[in-house]
Amino acid sequence: MEPLLRMESIIKAFSGVRVLHGVEFEVLPGEVMALVGENGAGKSTLMKIVAGVHQEWQGDLHFDGEQVRFPATRAAEEAGIAIIYQELNLVPGLTVAENMFLGREPTRFGGVIDYAAMNRMAREIMDSLHFDDPVTIPVSELRIGGQQLVEIGKALSLDARLLVMDEPTSALTGAEAEILFTVVRKLRSDGVSIVYISHRLDELYQIADRVTVMRDGRTVGVMNAEDISRRELISLMVGRDFEQFFVREGEPDEDVVFRVRNLTRVNEVPGRRALLDDISFEVRRGEQFGIAGLLGSGRTELLEALFGVAARDTRGRVELEGVELDLSNPRQAIEAGIALLTEDRKGNGLVLSMNVEQNLTLAALKELLHLCMISPGKERALAEEYVDRLSIDVADLGNPIESLSGGNQQKVLLAKWLATRPRVLLLDEPTRGVDVGAKHELYIYLSKLAEEGVSIIMTSSELPELLSICDRIMVLREGRVSALFDHEEATQEKILHAAAPAA
């Protein structure tokens, strides 16, 4: 069968640095082609070439039989290619519907937008995604999860023949992911081809027909999803084989270091339900404490509250090693030995105008002072230490942070917080966009931290992850604690059941 998309010996360089060395890639009509690879393998770059974002590259791109080279994203769109970028691309001020149809608004007599039609179409699509907020609210009122759904809806609204999804589920929980999969399957049955990029291998087995594996800017294998075992796949990605399933060894101590009592966070908007409602729990020294819940369950809000964000809306008692903390801002939290890795990398994680090193040391500058001055030596040393501890893939610490691949950016952020030597480490979606290999290292690293006595509280939308590494898992439902499981008793089913909204 003639492939819908065929890319041959694609070469792409950024300011002289080659990141794609002759990639081969093809997608058949009506198939779901998974594209996997380590962070920085070049997946997103390859897809940006398909979508016409990058114009300067060498190689052949055949779409629907004929050789093409898209001068702009628009051209690719018109050719029938839709893409969901790895980073969210929405206009905060515009409504959900306006965002979905931006640049393609249905208009009457030249230029006048037909809002009725637009909202109707938007509603239909978002319903298929079980998105229950109105499509007429600005996306700025959605959290990252909701926004991810809008991105997906936007891509669907193009009803393209080739749909590229670059880590669409990274902000979605299992439940929403399921919804997405049904949509994907339906599209496939309608003959739409889909390129599906994800670091969650189990997802691939659920929906992918074939898998293309990339490593270091090269294609290292194409095979049918059912023909390859998870283990083989991983070793193909990382170029060596290793223990695939991480098992957390080592027990946390008995003594409780972190105690939360009746934590409540009111919603700034009067009338809406409290974001957090009377939450109490305890974390022991060296424990890895997981927080599960559906999108909107308030995990992020909880971690924020523990970090002193929006303190004026928060009530309740927080104790660290027996001392009550009265956190009115993040600074005090950091001084108290708490660190928060936020879930929104671009929004409130990175400083894009700073280079890798500066991003990494931002929160720990105090340690680098020498006679009240930042000592470049110390700074460089600290950065290098963490770069190889977390094996961050960066050519030069002086490079702009944006030149790193998504996963490596995430690692830099983690390093940034580890550099503050926290006693309690709050992680919101720490493995978002991190490849299996890196994840594995991360797990090992986290448990090493735990061994050293650091208490870790993490949320993740990937249940298997929580299940494998957490000593205990607390489930949130609409801002309330709905269940608390020990490592042994916790199972996917129990958690999902506890998380599902009370009927």
Place this chain on the structure above:
Amino acid sequence: MNGLDEQMTGTTSTARGLARRLGPFLGLIGILLAGVVLNGQTFLSLYNQLNVLGRVSIIALPAIGMTLVIISAGIDLSVGSLLSLSTVACAMLLMEREWTRATSITVPLFILFALMVGYFIGRGILIHKGHDRKRADIVGLIAGLLMAVAVGLWSSAQVAHGFSTIAVLLIIPILGLFLGAFNGVIIAKGRIQPFIVTLGMMSAAMGLAKFIAGRGGQIHPIYYQSAGYSAEGTVNIAPQSFDFLSSQVVIHFTLTRLRFGRHIYAIGGNEETARLSGVNVDRVKMMVYGICGSLSALAGVLYCASYSQGKPDAGATWELDAIAAVVIGGTSLMGGRGTVIGTMVGVLILGYLGNILNLQEVPSEVQDILKGVIIIGAVLLQEGTLLWWLRGIKRKRIS
């Protein structure tokens, strides 16, 4: 940014959105009440009201244009100079009966404009009719040339006996359109911050104004008695009010209903996304700055009409007034948010403020101080920050 607002001010975009929407109106009501309380009848008198309207109707136009620019996350410092430039050009066109620098700069632009319009319309129609582009191009070109010739003849006919009111109303805004669009081109194609580009234009246009006004390199304002566009007495604010009301309505409609308008918001909100979504960012920017420029030029004509003079420094520092009005009107300088109605309210607030202070015979230096305080106060109020502080205090007391 918005995320920041939410987390940090503790008011969600809806809440502060509300404050933003209501703030200006509250401010206006406050000012009006103050006016009534302080000056009672005098303030309310139709005469006084018309005066204020007449005054603000000029600054209103650049302010409206500025609203578009600011919503697109830009800024335009050149409106003041463009206004000055066009007062000079306008006055000369109306007064002189020979071929002057004013004519030799405006008329060619006018003709060029006619050419372009003719071309695009002609071409558009044919393409719409489904003819092939080549054909359309040729026909368009012919149409354009015809229009150009017509316009050329007409405007050179004007020169002989001084330009008519309609003529200036047509020709001057086009001068502004081109200069504004030039801003847009540099900003869009050169990817340079609007602030600095328009700062450059500010200086250049001012120089141009002096140059045009100057005879033999010397400069002086041109006064003319027959205030072409203005009737006698208070009536003369009518046409102005008409101008600015109509342009307000048009722009408001553009922003709320037109694709072009929404794209301005999109660019202001997230330019990269807009671009990736296939919005023709560069063209939109060009148009936005072009519109802003032409509105400023139109304001220049009104200025000429109501003060029967053209002066190279007529609009000095007006850009700041315009921006102040826009911001007081609740449009965010971060771009992506804002309304023209808000801007009108902002303009009125500033207008009434000056009026009331004058009626109170407040000395100028005190007026300056008060103005500063009130500008800041207005924004504080409307950002909902005050409310938020109060809330915080209240909450503290509870716990």
Place this chain on the structure above:
Amino acid sequence: MNGLDEQMTGTTSTARGLARRLGPFLGLIGILLAGVVLNGQTFLSLYNQLNVLGRVSIIALPAIGMTLVIISAGIDLSVGSLLSLSTVACAMLLMEREWTRATSITVPLFILFALMVGYFIGRGILIHKGHDRKRADIVGLIAGLLMAVAVGLWSSAQVAHGFSTIAVLLIIPILGLFLGAFNGVIIAKGRIQPFIVTLGMMSAAMGLAKFIAGRGGQIHPIYYQSAGYSAEGTVNIAPQSFDFLSSQVVIHFTLTRLRFGRHIYAIGGNEETARLSGVNVDRVKMMVYGICGSLSALAGVLYCASYSQGKPDAGATWELDAIAAVVIGGTSLMGGRGTVIGTMVGVLILGYLGNILNLQEVPSEVQDILKGVIIIGAVLLQEGTLLWWLRGIKRKRIS
């Protein structure tokens, strides 16, 4: 933004970073060459060079302050007015031998400042020594009061026989510090856009200047013969150059080596991230605007020294020059990037530009036009856009 630039201009951030870093210097070299070619000896003469330096050394100070503000993604329109205000205050302090409005506004601030300094130092030492806060507070308070009293006595002693140069150099910048810091407070706590806050301050400070200068409600500039701070002849640029060189060094050091400086960049780059990384955003902002204010005030003192006069409109429109210098110096108005050295280069470019045009006896209207063109050109050049265009054209020709 950056990602956008990368994707759209095809020049990676590093490349354009280079362009940004080199651009200004290339510009400066270009200007210097132009000067030599056009005016040869006259231009190179020590005399002329000293004149230019003397001139720029005043505008340089607000420009340096503006650099901090702009790196923190803010803007300060009030520098010009603050400068004017302090020329007036300075002149009055130096001239008058009685208790004037100037004294009654500056002296109390001076005392308040002394109090705060004493308090924090005293307190800081004790806490550092490990005493408990309560104790530290009390001691600090006492220290503060002592300093306040001392300063109070000293400055009121000054009044009798007019203030000494040193006294002015101490007291005036503090006036600026407070007003600037006030900007910062509103911007930080009120979460209002710097543009509008400082616009308000611009108007208020101007009014205050007129008010102070005014005797019996009547306003006029103050002149004094003994230009306290300045020696005679061209030598008088020495102290100024000293002032601005030293402040440049200090600020450069602050930005590159101090935590405070790094925090400024962080805030400019992503305020929310900075806050979540434990940066005390509000305090940093207050300090940034405070510093900018005090540098502007210091510039006012220099102005007083070199023109031996204080005038409520001395610094009118200087804010734009300062901003232009900063941007030409390669600092991005988006915040998060920039250097003081660049700003100095920017200041010199503008200074030499004016000098050369004057030497060429170019009429001012043409100067305005040229200035506008050159500002835009400089930025185009340094944004690397020109290069990029050329590249684009080249490629087109190839394919």
Place this chain on the structure above:
Amino acid sequence: AKSADEGTWVIGFSQVTVKEPWRVVFNENLRAKALEYGDAVDLIVLDADDRTENQVEHIQIFISRQVDAILISPKEASGCSRAIQEATEAGIPVIVLDRDTTWKGYAAFIGASNLVIGRAAGTYAVQQLGGAGSAEGKIYEICGALASTPAQERRDGFHEVVGQEPGVVILGGLDGDWKLDQGKAIAQDALQIHRDIDIIYAHNDPMAYGAYQAAREMGVADRIRFLGIDGLPEEGAVWVRNGILAATFLYSTPGEAGLEIAIDILEGRREITPGERITLPTATITAENVTEFLKQDDPRP
């Protein structure tokens, strides 16, 4: 030094700004005068764009170009003093025009006194209101940019005279920044609070004209008399002729006299007496004598 071979005097002139019409006429007249000398005089006119720094630089440029004499119309009294001193010490005669400087060592100062003009305006106003001693009425004053010296002197002179009339009150005094539109706005508001104003005195003609426009729109133009200052052939004079202004007071441009004296000094016809002051007379322009002040070749109606 005089370039003997060509036999031309190089004269440098630093004009503070040309945005104001009066300055333009100033330059026009000066240039006209220079033409009268033909090749004997080479006049360099620089415009400081309203910046003291620029003027200082102009003088420094003149010094380094070794011009024969310097004319300067300074922005304000003090800013240029040191530069002027330098020039004088460099042996170049400096003639200060229009506004005096704090350093009095210059070759000569020539200018019309704003104080005198203010007084003249005052006298005229008083006489309009019934003559000295018996004058009664209300005068509304619109000031120029209050940060500038001329505005203050035009104000002081006026108050000095009118202040002696118990029957006359002076109202207003707001800052119209020399601008027509601001003058109009101020008048619009003032005319509402004070319905019985007899005279509106503005510190320049455009503001007076603006005030007239306001009054006309209110329909009270005919019972108010408008006084302006400057009397330029294309502004005030025209308005006086058209019966818009009751009177304007000539603020004569010192350019011609300045150049004349400079040449006399250079050709040794005149001794330098440092700090010499030459005050140009003002003139009261009214409907009677307006024609002499109009530009003869003025095409306008």
